Amino acid sequence: MTKTAANSTAPAIEARGLTKSYGKKTVVDGLNFQVHTGRVTGFLGPNGAGKSTTMRLLLGLERADSGEALINGRPYASLSAPLSHVGALLEAKAFHKGRSARNHLIALAQSQALPVRRVDEVLDVVGLHDVAKQRAGGYSLGMSQRLGIAAALLGDPRIVLLDEPVNGLDPEGVFWIRNLMKRLAGEGRAVLVSSHLMNEMAVTADHLLVIGKGRLLADCTTAEFIERHTDPAVYAATPAVARPALLEEAFMRLTAGAVEYSSR
Amino acid sequence: MSTATVVRTQHAAVRPTHRPGFTDLMRSEWTKLKSLRSTWWSLATMVLLSVGFSITACAVYSHDYPTLDPSTQTEFRADTIGLILQPGVEFAALAVCVLGVMLMTSEYSTGMIRATTLAAPKRTSALLAKAATFGGLIFVLSELVAIPSFLIGSAITSAHAHTSITDPTTIRAILAFGLYMAAMGLIALSIGTLVRHTAAGISIVLALQFVLPGVLSLIPGSVGQHISNALPSGASVIVSSGHNATDIYSPAQGLLILVAWTVVLGGAALATIKRRDV
Numbered sequence: 369m370t371k372t373a374a375n376s377t378a379p380a381i382e383a384r385g386l387t388k389s390y391g392k393k394t395v396v397d398g399l400n401f402q403v404h405t406g407r408v409t410g411f412l413g414p415n416g417a418g419k420s421t422t423m424r425l426l427l428g429l430e431r432a433d434s435g436e437a438l439i440n441g442r443p444y445a446s447l448s449a450p451l452s453h454v455g456a457l458l459e460a461k462a463f464h465k466g467r468s469a470r471n472h473l474i475a476l477a478q479s480q481a482l483p484v485r486r487v488d489e490v491l492d493v494v495g496l497h498d499v500a501k502q503r504a505g506g507y508s509l510g511m512s513q514r515l516g517i518a519a520a521l522l523g524d525p526r527i528v529l530l531d532e533p534v535n536g537l538d539p540e541g542v543f544w545i546r547n548l549m550k551r552l553a554g555e556g557r558a559v560l561v562s563s564h565l566m567n568e569m570a571v572t573a574d575h576l577l578v579i580g581k582g583r584l585l586a587d588c589t590t591a592e593f594i595e596r597h598t599d600p601a602v603y604a605a606t607p608a609v610a611r612p613a614l615l616e617e618a619f620m621r622l623t624a625g626a627v628e629y630s631s632r
Numbered sequence: 633m634s635t636a637t638v639v640r641t642q643h644a645a646v647r648p649t650h651r652p653g654f655t656d657l658m659r660s661e662w663t664k665l666k667s668l669r670s671t672w673w674s675l676a677t678m679v680l681l682s683v684g685f686s687i688t689a690c691a692v693y694s695h696d697y698p699t700l701d702p703s704t705q706t707e708f709r710a711d712t713i714g715l716i717l718q719p720g721v722e723f724a725a726l727a728v729c730v731l732g733v734m735l736m737t738s739e740y741s742t743g744m745i746r747a748t749t750l751a752a753p754k755r756t757s758a759l760l761a762k763a764a765t766f767g768g769l770i771f772v773l774s775e776l777v778a779i780p781s782f783l784i785g786s787a788i789t790s791a792h793a794h795t796s797i798t799d800p801t802t803i804r805a806i807l808a809f810g811l812y813m814a815a816m817g818l819i820a821l822s823i824g825t826l827v828r829h830t831a832a833g834i835s836i837v838l839a840l841q842f843v844l845p846g847v848l849s850l851i852p853g854s855v856g857q858h859i860s861n862a863l864p865s866g867a868s869v870i871v872s873s874g875h876n877a878t879d880i881y882s883p884a885q886g887l888l889i890l891v892a893w894t895v896v897l898g899g900a901a902l903a904t905i906k907r908r909d910v
Contacts, residue, residue: 424909427750428749428750428753429746429749429750429909429910430909431907431909444753445753445754447753448651448652449648449651449652450750450751450753451750451751452646452647452648456750458746460743460746461742461743462743462744462746462747462750463742463743463744463747464664464668464738464739464742464744465742466668466669466670466738466742467664467667467668467744468667471663471664471667472667472747474663475660475661475663475664475667476660476747476751478656478659478660478663479652479656479657479659479660479751479752479758480648480652480656480751481648481649481650481651481652481656482646482648482649483646483649486646489646519747523646523648524645524646524647
């Protein structure tokens, strides 16, 4: 830990030969990729492809068997104020049910030496200011997601990781998260979002990372991905404005050999 | 909802005011501790049990003094400070233990542990900050309980024995009261960290405090007594005069027992939290 500042020219996120096994099952298998600022990168894969595990490896919640997961060029665990580098919304809840949203965020802000006024700012951003003093255990799924996002944005991070952020949300919540991700990318941040909802990714992601059985299957722009992996005749017959709708078909064709359970 | 809001403050990027360190983690842990209702319920229970048992024991023994057998009367006079403070410390430790276990297991059961670990990825520092904050709070609060407990107990027992708050033995016992409670809290916190489940953690702590001492003392001869009193509960001997003929260990040995349990379990907790996936 000799460097105090993270390397700003390094890719926002970088995986180098990242590998993780549980027993004999290799969940993440030699992943190499980079995630860059200024765009939304969709992280796709069938269930069990290793998306969540990869995100947890990037965040130091799990330890890689081999390879490296780097945030701004450094391992997450070596960041001195990590929430100022990366904000993360994980799939599972990450707050105490008995504590209010405001106290939860204050505790996180204090741990990062962030000013407490920032707590009120992020509560405004996610629209929770009116319920901020209620116990978070009483929140709806949508409100819980907003609290998770408030925590992710607390440190004004250059990188935002969102694991299945729209799962179970109502249309308004989905719309809000979609626009938030675009806005974050527009502000020059790197946004990495995992999902298995193809139509959602088709309208949100500029770039795609697709994995299956822990291996990288594709790393390209969303448009390139659709062009490469759909039936050429179908692609040619589809008007350009409707092509995002082909993402699902492209994804199915590419990952056909990598799904965990399938009916034949 | 608020679609017009901006994510970043227009004026300047949000930056930490300084490089965050251990005191920032302690402030964070203090906010976490005081913002849960269960903390205040447990602490109120601790105060009530502590003062209640001290006063009850003093009142019962003082009232029955003339009818006590001579050996008990001798104990009463030789270890009045133990009579006043020990009943309180032994039962109130129960509330502290439950709180100590839950402080950690509730982080696992609610998922808060993920937020804690993301904020402090060098996990041992977060656990140490939690231990320092919780241990400090329990020590201070216990001292605030011990002093009035002693004064009330001393007044009740004054007809048969003399005790004074300026007496070195008294001062040592009052300090030991807070030390014992804080160490019990840290032992429980370590157990909670090791097992991660509330029910399992509380069961283990209760077994260690209330079941094992009785079971182990059934071993024949003095061996059973020596093993039984080497449990953390036996270390409550530090809250006594040391002049009680029935005590197996001296207060100094009790302190060693307490420190050994705290250090060994704390070390195990630190070692496991570093390795485990959350």
